[in-house]
Amino acid sequence: MMDRLSSFLLRRLAHVERRAVRRLAVRNGLLTMSTAIVNGYVVGRYAPAFDPSHLTGDLKQDRQWMRDHLTAFLIEGPQDGHGRPVLVPAVPVWPAHLVRRSANETDTNLAAIAYAVRVVAETGYAPSVKSMATLLLLAAAMEQSGVTLRDLVAVLRQPAPVFSVAVLADGFERALPQLIEDTEVAPFGPYNGVAADFAFTDDLWRWVDSETRRIFLQVPADETNRPSRAGLRGQLLRALADGTPVLAVSETHNGVPEQVDLTCDVSLTGDGIDRLLVADLLEAIYGSEAVMRHDSSIARIDAEALTLDDLAIAIRSGRPILSSIEALVGLAALNREDKRDQKDEDKTGSSRRLVTQSPSERREQTSRNAGNTDDRASSTSTSSSKSKGRSKSKPTGAEVIQPEPIDDVSRPAAPPVLRVETLTGYGAAKDWALGLKVDLADYLGGELPWSQMSTKLLLSGPPGTGKTTFARALCNTLQVPLVVTSVSTWLQGEYLHDVLDRMANTFAEARRHAPCILFIDEVDGIGQRASASRPYADYWNACVNKLLELLDGAIKTDGVIVVGATNRPGEIDEAIRRSGRLETHIEIPRPDIPTLAGILAHHLGADLDAITAPDGEVGAQP
Template sequence: MRTATVDGHVVGRFSPAFDPSHLTGDLKQDRQWIRDHLAGFLIDAPQDGHGRPVLVPAVPAWPAHVARRAANEAGTDPVARSYAVRVVAEAGYKPSVKPMATLLLLAAAMEQSGVTLRDLVALLRQPAPVFSIQILADGFERALPQLIENTGIVPYGPYNGAAVDFAFNDDLWRWVDSETRRVFLQVPAGETNRPSRAALRGQLLRALADGTPVLAVSETHNGVPDQVDLTCDIRLTGAGIDRLLIADLLEAIYGSEAVMRHDSSIARIDAEALTLDDLAIAIRPGRPILSSLDALTGLAALNRDDKKDGNDGDKAASSRRLITQSPSERRGENSGDGCGSDGRTSTSSTSASNDRDKRKSKAKPTGSEVIQPEPIKDTSALTALRVETLTGYGAAKDWALGLKTDLADYLGGELAWSQMSTKLLLSGPPGTGKTTFARALCNSLQVPLVATSVSTWLQGEYLHDVLGRMADTLAEARRQAPCILFIDEIDGIGKRASASRSYSDYWNACVNKLLELLDGAVKTDGVIVVGATNRPAEIDEAIRRSGRLETHIEIPRPDIPTLAGILAHHLGNDLDVVTASDDLLGGQR
């Protein structure tokens, strides 16, 4: 490239460094020739931490047979050189359908909302601009922030998103990947990862006070939180994916003539059933347009079927959530044989019980195990697995014995559940007996133990399956209340991550769902929650805050007295034989 001045503007003037005579004039064939011979020159070299090119691996050698000779440079046809530059540019350009579709959706929403590009640019120059964007296209919530972070499409950047449910800081700019990036606050719109109203309000106040841009993106109706929607500077709304959008994408890939030849096929596509990911899967450069059209039609039909099946599943899930009962209601139903106070069978109770049984039979498996307490006839038995007989548990044992007293008062109606300490985080090295403690607590309190683990939850195929397993596990615990919910490997849920990290929306949704289940937004009266972990530092701080697993007790490795107590517990009366001297057993010194 050489610089040239045209009408007072400094521009770049490109010319080929290879012999244009190798090109045939067939654009498709010439693009492929460029990729075959010069692909190494179409890829940007890696950079170090200071933005300088790293010449490892080395820059590819220039092919000798394609080199342009200096002697014939002046004699080369300018038209041929211009054509060669065009071929190189097109050979190195790989259109990505998903960002293109995202931009087209955004442009359509701007036109529909009467907002010009000049309005957006002017607002971005101001401190603390607030944008509310609602476009009904599946996948748009994630696609737009990624487009903002990964490209320079938005002026006054580059940008780095900070999730509103993440540990937000007061920095207007952040040093990321060897460059400064302007921070924007990304407000989640989905119900699974939306913070509470109070938490959202606090983060918005901090962001706006510091001049940070705020972006709320929703792909559903009424998805943008009210605090953002009522205070936004620009509100964009769009209908989502339609046939016009698909035609525009196909035109960008295949040209206008191909789209006109197949306009009738495009008109028959069920565009509203497609997602942004579907567009990227079906429309790929290099494949025939008919293949893309067939794929779009098939994916739309498949999504309609999946949505129908999902609605049926949602109805079953709603039914499961309706069967939540208080402990007193459960004890009242289980204490008798189905008769009322006058000795007659209660028809309504029997009908309700049958309905509950039917709904329970439709519940999806959660992978949890319900363990009933072992009846303890002889409370003085040393070997009975109870908290009272455990050795080396220290503060955990004290907590359990206090809970036993409080539970008795709660069942007697003398103590409210909210006044009890019912949530515990138990940590310690592997093999220190965290699972044993849960089994012993089950026997001491004489309540069922619902045992599960984060790895069991993560066996769900999709995110909604994982979140459903989490919710259904708590629902199972509520059905057993009063009971103990034991969550092993709770550190596997991880920490909430910045929006710029890969798969952050997946892990943030999991953490937020656990917070929702623990903090009382879902009623947990009668459910004692015990989480176990080998790595407490890997747990999100919000999980350990007040109202959640706020009581943290560490179980250390056993010392000598503790080991003696453990042996005494397991050996029982055989301990005297083991510790007896050889003389007493007839041995020899």
């Protein structure tokens, strides 16, 4: 039998999940809710919007009836980035063959009403095995560390609590923050996790996805994703000054950063997945009697070789317990085999490198393996310098366009040079460009510092409104080079560090051509920062943070005019549009009739007279 703490946590998880189902049913119109005061507390009273006479009293049969007729009301509809529904209508259509119960109808049979609400909650409740296993691992770590639930809640109630959790289970580092975010099992929530390598903006501390949430700072344990010691110190200071909780989760006992480990209020350490945890998880799904009947089969499971994902794959509600046990046994064996194959592959790869090397290379490799510290330091220094040199010469995919001479008398018959002065329909963008032309002349004359100029622009508008044309015209008007790139070009890098290198090298290339214009097309493709526990959040957060650093970081971009173009300005992270970055936002509308006439006049030039001349005058001789 599982202990009291584990049982309580699992019951709380089921309670908050069923409560979320009832709230969803109210939003979709399947349930109605009224408020009442009971013993001085305001409580919600639920009632079905359907006729409860359809129910038979057999919970299994009634759940199946609910799935057959009203499943759509228990599914969360898709939402946009601001938490608004993207479907119209936002709620499902009521089935025509079912009678809708009036909201003013008097509840005569309270037992039937309560049972109908229970059927709704049970039908929509889908227990997450991974969440349950994560809670069981947390409970085991609390028991092992001598921390009670009362102690944990008391610390969480305080401002700026700091927690560290180290559990030896593959997948736990991501699973625990995701559990805190996706459910309300943690008190004083709901919560939204923010990675420690995030570039913070004030609005993230107050409002997220159209809901007020309590932010917690998640410190990554992986050293490759962890910010520098100085950067982490700054993030901790900011979080603690704002009263924000701090959570560091690790899958190793030495993975928590020292700065968190030395200052944490609660430190939990657990050993990971074992047979007792697997038995408790099976008990939560199938009941204690089923676990006792198959105790000998459970003993065959190599639990230490399993991951949280393995538990979620093998154990599913409604599946026979023996099938789940056999799957766990097989997955554990596969994991052990994969580890052995990986070790053999590493050994083979090392031997293959020695065989294919020349004798001198093998001697050099053997010498390095012998532990010559001076040689290793020299080799590392040389390799580092070569790496830096290669980094600077890496292709960025950017195209450098030189301005066309405006006063070129060598080709008098050539069409006029495209300039901002000759553009039609650009409105505020044209005014911005002409003002920049005056400021650039003052800057080159030493009369105006770069910091006092408006040199960063976000240009938006529907496709075909001439954003790229504006950049080429600006290049000719200012008579400076134009460096053209796009976010899709940056994302052609195979790995994250390749993408970040392309971004940094593009800005470095622009600085080498300064003064110049850096035109970034499809800037909305950089995305928005996401919660640390969401899929691929570390990838997109790193890309956004890198762009923020390049736009307004330690490396100055004096002499580089940055113009970003997008069709979807609402998809750009708010921090990119803040002061010092792409703060000037100008929208180019679709051209009206006068604007279209001006565009035609510009492109047709002298041919316009022939087109507009009367039919009798075309081709006439003087």
